[in-house]
Amino acid sequence: PLVVHVTGARPNFPKAAPVLEALAGYEVEQLLVHTGQHYDDKMSDVFFRQLGIPKPDVNLGVGSGAHGAQTAKVMIALEELFTERRPDLVVVYGDVNSTVAAALVASKLGITFAHVEAGLRSFDMTMPEEINRLVTDKLSDLLLTTSTDAIGHLGNEGTDPDKIHFVGNPMIDTLLKNKPRFDADAVRQEVGIEGDYIVATLHRPGNVDDPQDVKALVAAMHAVADQAQVVIPLHPRGRARLEEAGFLDHPGMRVIDPLGYIEFMGLVRGAAAVVTDSGGVQEETTILGVPCLTLRPNTERPVTITHGTNQLVTREVLAERVREVLAVGPLSEWDTPPLWDGHAGERIAKVLAASVSAGRRGEA
Numbered sequence: 001p002l003v004v005h006v007t008g009a010r011p012n013f014p015k016a017a018p019v020l021e022a023l024a025g026y027e028v029e030q031l032l033v034h035t036g037q038h039y040d041d042k043m044s045d046v047f048f049r050q051l052g053i054p055k056p057d058v059n060l061g062v063g064s065g066a067h068g069a070q071t072a073k074v075m076i077a078l079e080e081l082f083t084e085r086r087p088d089l090v091v092v093y094g095d096v097n098s099t100v101a102a103a104l105v106a107s108k109l110g111i112t113f114a115h116v117e118a119g120l121r122s123f124d125m126t127m128p129e130e131i132n133r134l135v136t137d138k139l140s141d142l143l144l145t146t147s148t149d150a151i152g153h154l155g156n157e158g159t160d161p162d163k164i165h166f167v168g169n170p171m172i173d174t175l176l177k178n179k180p181r182f183d184a185d186a187v188r189q190e191v192g193i194e195g196d197y198i199v200a201t202l203h204r205p206g207n208v209d210d211p212q213d214v215k216a217l218v219a220a221m222h223a224v225a226d227q228a229q230v231v232i233p234l235h236p237r238g239r240a241r242l243e244e245a246g247f248l249d250h251p252g253m254r255v256i257d258p259l260g261y262i263e264f265m266g267l268v269r270g271a272a273a274v275v276t277d278s279g280g281v282q283e284e285t286t287i288l289g290v291p292c293l294t295l296r297p298n299t300e301r302p303v304t305i306t307h308g309t310n311q312l313v314t315r316e317v318l319a320e321r322v323r324e325v326l327a328v329g330p331l332s333e334w335d336t337p338p339l340w341d342g343h344a345g346e347r348i349a350k351v352l353a354a355s356v357s358a359g360r361r362g363e364a
């Protein structure tokens, strides 16, 4: 049987790595597709090298574009590929445009597909990811969830409970496996910072697309940099807009290129706090016990607040919350969400393998 994994953007890679590895222990052929949604070395290839992910069998090379164009390009290329190869199962990850494109194509071709990280909801339809999550989950045959709130959301939407599997968080498998390689001192030296620092990542359209938002964001971040040095491995989205708005015009601001996974996690591990609008970073700080201030009005990952180190903040209160977090200092105790234990990949592989063999029996 053939299982096709569809990946394409930075957050997909640390989620897919443990699934590919665990599924290699079963009698299935695996084909890894990279859509090419992300293509810079630091947004893509570095993850394959550092995490030992096999080189993609196919790269669709779709590149950047408006949502419709990007999603459509992935769909056209995948429709051809799936028609030719007739996978027994397609696996999609997370909530990016490559995810929803693969979901649409697989379901229209009648190919069973599984969604890793199903059921997360921000209930914020201005987020492109929320649209991607809703469409993908509605069409999905197997919904693999990272947290129990996700099971509740899917239930409320009328999803057949037999399709839902609570498997834990594969992103955390990758984190726990590689944790011994996260060396804060080495990265600090490389980046050239001394003393306490805060790591920031910012790329959500809600923060960096509108010039008025960007202006307010720059002021809020400068008020953070008044208190401690801020290191920002900046995503390409919004970079020019932030720089034009004077983001760098503060001696405490260190803007650098995106970092490789191992370096980024090293930097986060040694940080006094993190300011972010990323989804994955809310989860990673929860496991590393680093206080996380999420600059968003909502989160699809509430478990990082109830069980982790995360809190939601507005630009208006950000500097004050940073002050509080720095005053408290390093956390000695914190909770972790259920099944974020380093074994999600194995549980996912088991569900996928069972589905494939049930499908085969159904045909016979």
Ligand code: UD1
Residues within 6 Å of the ligand: 009, 010, 011, 037, 038, 039, 040, 043, 064, 065, 070, 095, 096, 097, 098, 128, 129, 203, 235, 236, 237, 279
């Ligand atoms: C995408 C995901 C978002 C995720 C983020 C993770 C969607 C709708 N959004 O957002 O959920 O949080 O990835 O990183 O799928 N660019 C480069 N080099 C690259 C890739 C992108 O310079 O390798 C630039 C291009 O100018 C591009 C812009 O970044 O137009 C945005 O890229 P895109 O993939 O459309 O969305 P992201 O903002 O990266």
Ligand code: UDP
Residues within 6 Å of the ligand: 010, 011, 014, 201, 233, 234, 257, 258, 259, 260, 261, 262, 264, 265, 277, 278, 279, 280, 281, 284
């Ligand atoms: N990441 C990285 N280098 C960076 C920033 C992020 O390796 O400079 C990793 C980190 O593990 C994070 C993942 O990339 O969880 C995806 O992050 P991103 O914020 O791009 O996507 P999101 O989770 O918001 O969709």
